[in-house]
Amino acid sequence: MSSNFSIKSLGQSARTRWNSIVQDFGPWFLFFLVIYVILLLKVVTYHTIYDHFFFGFYSILITTYILSRFILSYLHKPISYDPNYQPSVTFVVPAKNEEDNIAETIRRFAEVEYPKEKIEVIAINDGSTDRTLEHIVRTGEEIKNNIQRFEVVDWKENRGKRHGMAEGVLRARHDIVIFVDSDSFIEPDCVKHLTKYFSDNSVGAVSGHTDVYNRDTNVLTQMQAIRYYIAFRVYKAAESVFGTVTCCPGCCSAYRRAYLLPFINEWLNQSFLGERCTFGDDRSLTNFMIRKYRAVYSKDAKAHTVVPENFGKYLRQQQRWKKSWVRETFIASTFMWKMNPIAAVSFYSYVFLAFSSPIVFFRALVWYPLMFGALPIVYLFGLLLMLLLHGLYYRIHVGPRAWLLAICNFWFNTVILMWQLPWAVITIRDSRWGTR
Amino acid sequence: MYFHLTWQKFAMMVFVCFVLYTSLAGTAQIRADRYGSTPAFASVGLALQEIWLHVRYAVEGSVLRGSQLAGAAFGFVNAERTAANSNAKAIPVLTYHRIVDESGDLNNVTAARFRDQMLTLKRAGWETITLREYLDFMNRRRELPERSFLITFDDGAKESFYPVDPLFKMLGYEGVMYVIAQAPHIAESTYYLSEPEIKRMLATGRWEIGSHSYDGHRPYSSNAQGSSAIFFADKLWIESAGRLESEAEFTKRVQEDLIRARSELESTYGVKIDTFAFPLGNETGVEGAANFPAGASITEREAAKIYTVGFLQNNNQTYTFNHPISRSFIARRIHVDYDWSGERLLEEMENGLPKNLPYEDDFSRDRGWLAAWGTLDLGRNNLSLQADRNASSASAFLDGSALWKDYSFDASARWTNGSVFLLANLVDSKTYDSCAFSEGSVRIQSMVAGNTKTLAEKRDSRVARGNDVRIGIRVHDAVIECTWNYESILEAYDTERIGGIGVQIWNPEIGTAALQVSNILVRPYAASSTNPS
Numbered sequence: 029m030s031s032n033f034s035i036k037s038l039g040q041s042a043r044t045r046w047n048s049i050v051q052d053f054g055p056w057f058l059f060f061l062v063i064y065v066i067l068l069l070k071v072v073t074y075h076t077i078y079d080h081f082f083f084g085f086y087s088i089l090i091t092t093y094i095l096s097r098f099i100l101s102y103l104h105k106p107i108s109y110d111p112n113y114q115p116s117v118t119f120v121v122p123a124k125n126e127e128d129n130i131a132e133t134i135r136r137f138a139e140v141e142y143p144k145e146k147i148e149v150i151a152i153n154d155g156s157t158d159r160t161l162e163h164i165v166r167t168g169e170e171i172k173n174n175i176q177r178f179e180v181v182d183w184k185e186n187r188g189k190r191h192g193m194a195e196g197v198l199r200a201r202h203d204i205v206i207f208v209d210s211d212s213f214i215e216p217d218c219v220k221h222l223t224k225y226f227s228d229n230s231v232g233a234v235s236g237h238t239d240v241y242n243r244d245t246n247v248l249t250q251m252q253a254i255r256y257y258i259a260f261r262v263y264k265a266a267e268s269v270f271g272t273v274t275c276c277p278g279c280c281s282a283y284r285r286a287y288l289l290p291f292i293n294e295w296l297n298q299s300f301l302g303e304r305c306t307f308g309d310d311r312s313l314t315n316f317m318i319r320k321y322r323a324v325y326s327k328d329a330k331a332h333t334v335v336p337e338n339f340g341k342y343l344r345q346q347q348r349w350k351k352s353w354v355r356e357t358f359i360a361s362t363f364m365w366k367m368n369p370i371a372a373v374s375f376y377s378y379v380f381l382a383f384s385s386p387i388v389f390f391r392a393l394v395w396y397p398l399m400f401g402a403l404p405i406v407y408l409f410g411l412l413l414m415l416l417l418h419g420l421y422y423r424i425h426v427g428p429r430a431w432l433l434a435i436c437n438f439w440f441n442t443v444i445l446m447w448q449l450p451w452a453v454i455t456i457r458d459s460r461w462g463t464r
Numbered sequence: 465m466y467f468h469l470t471w472q473k474f475a476m477m478v479f480v481c482f483v484l485y486t487s488l489a490g491t492a493q494i495r496a497d498r499y500g501s502t503p504a505f506a507s508v509g510l511a512l513q514e515i516w517l518h519v520r521y522a523v524e525g526s527v528l529r530g531s532q533l534a535g536a537a538f539g540f541v542n543a544e545r546t547a548a549n550s551n552a553k554a555i556p557v558l559t560y561h562r563i564v565d566e567s568g569d570l571n572n573v574t575a576a577r578f579r580d581q582m583l584t585l586k587r588a589g590w591e592t593i594t595l596r597e598y599l600d601f602m603n604r605r606r607e608l609p610e611r612s613f614l615i616t617f618d619d620g621a622k623e624s625f626y627p628v629d630p631l632f633k634m635l636g637y638e639g640v641m642y643v644i645a646q647a648p649h650i651a652e653s654t655y656y657l658s659e660p661e662i663k664r665m666l667a668t669g670r671w672e673i674g675s676h677s678y679d680g681h682r683p684y685s686s687n688a689q690g691s692s693a694i695f696f697a698d699k700l701w702i703e704s705a706g707r708l709e710s711e712a713e714f715t716k717r718v719q720e721d722l723i724r725a726r727s728e729l730e731s732t733y734g735v736k737i738d739t740f741a742f743p744l745g746n747e748t749g750v751e752g753a754a755n756f757p758a759g760a761s762i763t764e765r766e767a768a769k770i771y772t773v774g775f776l777q778n779n780n781q782t783y784t785f786n787h788p789i790s791r792s793f794i795a796r797r798i799h800v801d802y803d804w805s806g807e808r809l810l811e812e813m814e815n816g817l818p819k820n821l822p823y824e825d826d827f828s829r830d831r832g833w834l835a836a837w838g839t840l841d842l843g844r845n846n847l848s849l850q851a852d853r854n855a856s857s858a859s860a861f862l863d864g865s866a867l868w869k870d871y872s873f874d875a876s877a878r879w880t881n882g883s884v885f886l887l888a889n890l891v892d893s894k895t896y897d898s899c900a901f902s903e904g905s906v907r908i909q910s911m912v913a914g915n916t917k918t919l920a921e922k923r924d925s926r927v928a929r930g931n932d933v934r935i936g937i938r939v940h941d942a943v944i945e946c947t948w949n950y951e952s953i954l955e956a957y958d959t960e961r962i963g964g965i966g967v968q969i970w971n972p973e974i975g976t977a978a979l980q981v982s983n984i985l986v987r988p989y990a991a992s993s994t995n996p997s
Contacts, residue, residue: 060480064487071488072504099477105468269467324466368465 052424059420066091066413073406083391086384087410093377094414098421100266104325109220113227116146116176116202117219117282122192123164123210124154129334130210131163137208138171142219147175150196155186160210177201189278190309194296197288205283207310212279212333213241221329222282232287232321233314235264235273236280236329245337251433251440252335252342257426258418264325270371271322274360278310280331283317291316300355301456308352315356319363346445350452386446500658501651502622510626517630525634552608553818553867554785555598558615558809559741559777559797562623570802575627577805582631584806585613590813592637595672599738599772602795604788613813616640616775616797618676618741620647620657625665632670641665642676642741642775645725648732659732666733674739675771678725680718681743686755694744695721697759714756718763722770740771741797768793780834782892783866783964784816819864821871823986832863836893836966838977847984849969851977857882857970858977861890865964870989873965874936874950878980879929882971885909886937888944889963896966897958899937899946901927906946908956919944919956926953932982937965940989 070091077084119137123130130151137149151168153161161182168178181195197205204223208214218236225234237260240253267273276283295316298305305312314323336342357379364375392407419432499507562572573581590611593601598614600606617624620643632639647656657665665671677695685701686693686708693700696718699708709717722740729737742763767774771793778784778796786795798816800809815832825831830842838858841848851858873888883902890896894914900907906927908920926948936947946954965986971977 060484064484067484067488068491071492102477103468103473105466107466269465271466 055420055424059417059424062413062417062420063095066095066410066417069406069410069413082384083388086381086388089377090381090385090414093374093381094417096374097262097266098417100269101262104265104269104327107224107326109224110227113224114143114146114220115204115223115226116148117142117204117206117223118148118150118196118200118202118285119206119208120150120152120193120196120200121208121210122152122154122189122196123156123160124186124189125156125158125160126210127156127158127160127163128211129213130160131167132213133208133210134164134167135171136214136216138174139216140214140219141216142223144174145176146202147219148177148179148200148202149175150179150181150199152181152192152195153183154189154192155183188306190296190306193278193309193313194292197283197285197292200285203285205285205288207278207281207283208331209279209333211241212238212331214280215330215332218280218329218331221326222280225324225326226282226284228322230322231271231324232284232317233273233276233323234282234329235260235268235276235323235325236282236331237261237325237327238277238279238331238333241332241334242337247433247436248339248342249335249337251436254419254422254433256335257422260325261327261425262418262421265327266374267371268323268325270368271324272318272364272367272371272375273323273325274314274318274356274375275311276314276317276323279333280329281310281314282329283313284321287317287321288313300359305352305355307348308356311352311356315360318360343444343448347448347452350445350448351456354449354452354456382449386450389446497660498664500648500660501653502658502661503652503654506654510622513626514630517627518633521630521634550610552601552610552612554783554787554816555593555601555608556613556785556813556816557598557775557795557797558613559775559799560615560617560624561619562617562621563627564623567802572623573800573802573804577802578628579631580806581800581804581809582635582637582806584810585813586635586637588810588814590810592632592639594638595640595674595739602773602786602788610817611813614640616642616674616741618642618743619681620644620662620673620676621655622657622661623655625657625661625671629665629668629670633668638670638672640672640674640739642674643729644676644679644681644743645728645732646679647681662733666735673729673733673735673737674741674775675722675725675729675737676741677743678721678728680721693755696743696763697756699756699759708755711756711758711762714759715762715766719766719770722767726770738772739775740767740773741775742767764794781836781894784812784834784863785818785866787866789867789962816863818867819862821868821986821988823865823984825862825984827982833860834863835860838969845982847967847981849967849979849981851969851971851975853975856972856974856977857968858979859885859887859893859966859968861887861893861896861966862964865890865986867962868964868986869962870940871986872936872938872947872989873986874934874947874984875967875981876983877933877935877967878931878982879933879935880931880978881929881973882969882977884935884979885968885970886935886946887966887968888937888939889958889961890966891961891963893966896963897937897939897944897961898968899935899944899954900970901933901935901946901948903927903929906948906954908944908946908954910958919958920954922954924948924953938989 070088073087076087121130121133134149134151137147140147149168151164153164164180168180172178179199181199193207204226206219206222222234222236225231238256240249240256242249243253244250264273295313298312317323336345361376361379365372392404396402396404495504495507499510502510560573560578563575563578564572565575567574588611590613591609592615593608593612595614597606597608601608615637617628617639620641624641628639641662643662644656647653648659648662650656662673666673680695683692684695685691686698687701688706699714700717702709726737764774773795774793775795775797777799782796784796784798798812811830815830827842827845827847833840833842833847836859838852838855838860839850840860841850847860849858849860871888873886875886877884879901883900885898885900887896887898895912898909898911900909904925904927905921905923907918910917910919934949936950938945938947938952942957942960944956944958945952967979967981969977969979
C-alpha cells in the first residue's frame with residue numbers, strides 16, 4: 029500500500045509539472061505563432077519599402093524595435109541578493125492631500141525584510157489641506173520603534189513634488205534614497221532587491237517593478253495594469269541591459285545619495301525653454317543620473333501603485349507624462365549617442381517611431397481611405413498582431429486575467445494617446461497641469 | 465552591462481529562430497507549390513476558402529450521408545448511379561465561366577445557385593463523365609448510362625476551380641477546364657489559375673483540361689483607332705504596316721495560335737489535349753464586329769486539323785445534346801445562364817434527352833421546343849409561333865427528337881395566314897424535309913444546309929386555312945408523304961435521313977406570320993396509318 033501511495037504522489041507531482049508545461053505551452057505557442065505571422069506579413073510586404081522609403085522604413089523599424097525589446101528583456105541579467113551587502117536606506121515620501129493612502133504607504137516601510145537600523149523614513153507634507161499630516165504623524169508613532177529614524181517635514185504652503193524630493197535627499201542620512209509615491213505600496217522584499225544592484229559602483233539608480241494596485245476596479249485600470257506590466261517587464265528590462273533605463277519612476281525607485289548631491293540643486297531649479305519644470309520629476313532625475321552612472325531595473329523589487337480610475341484624470345496624467353517625455357527625450361538625445369551603440373540606436377529609433385506613428389496612422393486610416401479608397405486592412409491587422417503579442421506575454425506571466433484587454437488598451441493607446449505627443453510638443457511650455 | 469547570455473538562453477534563441485525560419489521558408493514553399501505566382505494575400509484568401517469549403521462540404525456530406533432521417537431525402541449524395549436502365553444516346557455539355565459570390569454579370573453563376581444546380585442534377589440521377597469517356601462515346605467506342613453529362617468551365621479562372629472542387633468532391637463529379645494557355649504565366653494574377661494550381665487541379669483526378677486558345681481571348685484591334693476585333697473571326701490591324709492583315713496572314717496567325725496552345729498545354733501539364741473550346745462565345749465571334757465573313761469558318765477548318773472536338777455554345781439552331789451520329793468537328797454546349805435555378809437547369813437537361821416514339825404533346829408544359837427563329841410561346845396548352853416584327857417566318861423544332869426514324873407526325877393547328885410547314889428528318893434548323901401547306905396547294909421540299917429543293921407539288925382544293933386543321937407528314941425509308949385529315953395527298957422521295965420534327969410558318973407580309981398548334985402525335989410509321997381516334 030505504501031509503495032502504491034508513493035508512486036501515486038510521484039505521479040501526481042509529475043503530472044502537476046506536466047500540467048503547468050501544457051498550460052503554458054498554449055500561450056507560448058500562440059506567442060510565437062503571432063511572431064510568425066508578423067514576420068510572414070513583413071516578408072510578403074517587403075516591397076512596400078521600395079514603394080515608399082519612409083513608410084517602409086517605419087514598418088520594418090517598428091517591428092524590429094518591438095521584437096528586439098522582447099529579446100533584450102529575455103537577456104536581462106538577474107542579480108542575486110547578497111546578505112553581506114546591505115547599504116542603509118532612506119524612504120522619501122512627498123505627499124499632498126493623500127489622507128486615504130499615506131498611512132498604508134508608510135506602514136509598509138516598517139515591514140520590509142531589512143535590518144531596522146538601516147531604515148530611515150522622511151515624509152514631506154507638501155501643504156496638504158486634508159488630514160494627511162495627521163496620518164503621517166500617527167503612522168510615524170506606530171512604526172518608529174521598527175526603524176532607525178522617522179522625520180516629518182511639514183510645509184504649510186504647497187511647493188511641488190520636486191521640492192519635496194530634493195528636501196528628502198538633502199535631509200537623508202543614509203546611502204540609498206528610495207522614492208515612494210504617497211499612493212504606492214511596497215512589498216516586504218522590495219528593499220533588498222533594490223539595494224542589491226548598488227554593489228556595483230557604476231549604478232546610480234534602480235527602478236523597482238510597479239504593478240497596478242487598483243487593477244480590478246474597472247476596465248480602465250485593468251488596461252493600465254497590462255500597460256504597466258509590459259512597460260516594466262519588457263521595455264524597462266530591455267533598457268536595463270545597457271544600464272540606460274531612461275525613467276526610474278517616482279512610484280518606487282532607489283538612487284545613490286552620494287551621486288545625487290552634486291546635481292540635486294541644478295535638478296531642483298531645472299527650466300526648459302524658459303519655463304520652470306514642474307512635472308516629470310522622476311524622468312528628469314534619472315536623466316541627470318545616466319549621464320555619468322547606470323540606471324537599471326530590478327524585476328523582483330515589487331511595489332503597487334494606485335492609477336487613475338476615470339478617463340479624464342488618466343488623460344491628464346498621460347498628457348503630463350508625454351510633455352516630460354518630450355522635454356527629457358530632447359535633453360537625453362544630446363548625450364545618448366555616447367552610450368552603448370545598441371542602447372543609442374534603440375533610443376533614437378524609439379524617438380523616431382514615436383514622432384512618426386501619428387503620420388503613419390493618419391496615412392493608413394485617413395489619407396489612403398479617402399484618396400484611394402484603400403482600406404487599412406494590413407495596417408490594422410499588423411497593429412492587432414503587435415497588441416496580441418503584448419497581451420499574450422502578459423497572459424503567460426500573470427495568468428488568465430483580462431489579457432485580451434491588452435488589445436483594447438493598445439487600440440486606445442494608438443487612437444488617442446498617440447495624438448497626445450504632437451499636442452504635448454505644441455503645449456510644451458504650458459506647465460499648468462502640474463503634478464497632481 | 466546587464467547582459468546575460470547562457471548556453472541555455474542561446475540554445476533557446478537559436479531553436480526559436482530555427483523554428484521561425486523553417487516555418488517561414490516552409491510557408492513560402494507551400495505557397496509556391498500550391499498557388500504559384502498568386503499574390504500573397506490572395507493566396508491566404510484562397511487557402512482560407514479551401515479550408516472553409518472542404519470543412520463545410522465534409523460536414524455537409526457526412527450529415528447528408530449519415531442522417532437516417534435524411535437518408536431518404538438525401539441518399540442521392542451517396543448513391544452511385546443505380547444500374548441505369550438504359551444507355552445514353554446523346555450527351556449534353558454544360559458551359560460555365562466563373563462561380564462568383566455575388567451575381568454581377570450574365571456570364572457567371574453564383575456559388576449558391578451553382579450548388580443548387582449540381583445538387584438538383586445529382587438528385588435527378590445525372591452523373592458527370594470525363595472528357596475521355598465523352599470522346600469514346602462520340603466515336604462509338606463505349607456505352608454510357610443515360611443522364612451522363614460533361615461539365616466545362618471556360619478561361620481557367622481561379623473562381624472556376626476553388627468554389628467548385630470541394631462540391632465536386634462531395635458529389636463525385638468531374639469537370640473540364642478550358643485553359644487559355646498563356647494565362648497561367650501571367651505573373652501575380654488573382655484572376656487566372658497559375659501553373660502550379662492547374663497541376664494541382666489535375667492531380668485531384670477530378671479535373672481535365674482542354675484548349676481555349678493560346679492568347680485569343682482578349683480584345684484585339686481592327687483599325688488604327690483600336691476598335692475591338694475578335695482574334696478568331698476578324699482580320700486584325702497590323703500597326704507597323706498600317707493595314708489589315710491578309711487572308712493568308714489571318715489563317716497563319718489562327719493556325720499558329722491553335723498549335724501553340726495545344727503544344728504548350730501538353731508539354732506543361734503532361735496531358736493529351738484533344739478538345740478546343742472556341743473563345744468568345746457563339747459562332748467564333750460571327751455575331752461580333754466581323755470585318756471578315758469567312759474568318760469563323762477558316763478558324764473552324766484550321767481547328768479541326770489540330771483538335772478532335774471543337775465546342776461552340778448552342779444557339780438554338782440544333783439539338784442541345786451531342787449525338788455520335790453527327791461526325792462533325794463542332795460539338796454544342798449549353799450555356800448555363802446566371803439566373804437558372806437548379807430546377808430550370810434540370811428541365812433543360814431533361815427536355816434535351818432523346819425522346820421515344822410514340823410521342824404526344826398537348827403543350828401543357830414545355831417538353832423541349834426550341835425556336836430556331838421567331839418567337840415561341842408554350843403557354844395555355846398551345847404551341848404558338850410568331851414571326852419577329854421584321855421577319856416573314858418563324859421556325860421551331862423539338863429537342864430530343866434527333867434520332868427519330870420512320871414515323872408519322874400529325875398536328876392539329878389553327879392556321880389563319882401564310883403557309884404552314886411541318887418538318888421531319890430534321891438534322892438542324894437548316895437541314896430537313898418538309899410538307900408546305902398553302903391555301904389550295906401542298907408541296908414537298910428538301911432543305912440541306914439552307915438550300916431548298918422542291919421535290920413534289922400539287923394543287924388540292926381540300927387544303928384550306930381553318931381554326932382546326934389536321935395536317936401531317938410521314939417519313940419512312942426514302943419516302944416523304946404529306947397528309948390532310950390523315951389522308952396521304954402527296955408523296956416524294958429524298959435521300960434517306962434520320963432526324964426529328966419541327967413546325968414553321970411563313971407569310972410574305974412582314975411580321976404577320978403566326979401559327980398555333982394545339983396537339984401533336986408522332987407514331988412509328990405503319991403502312992396503314994389512319995386517324996388515331
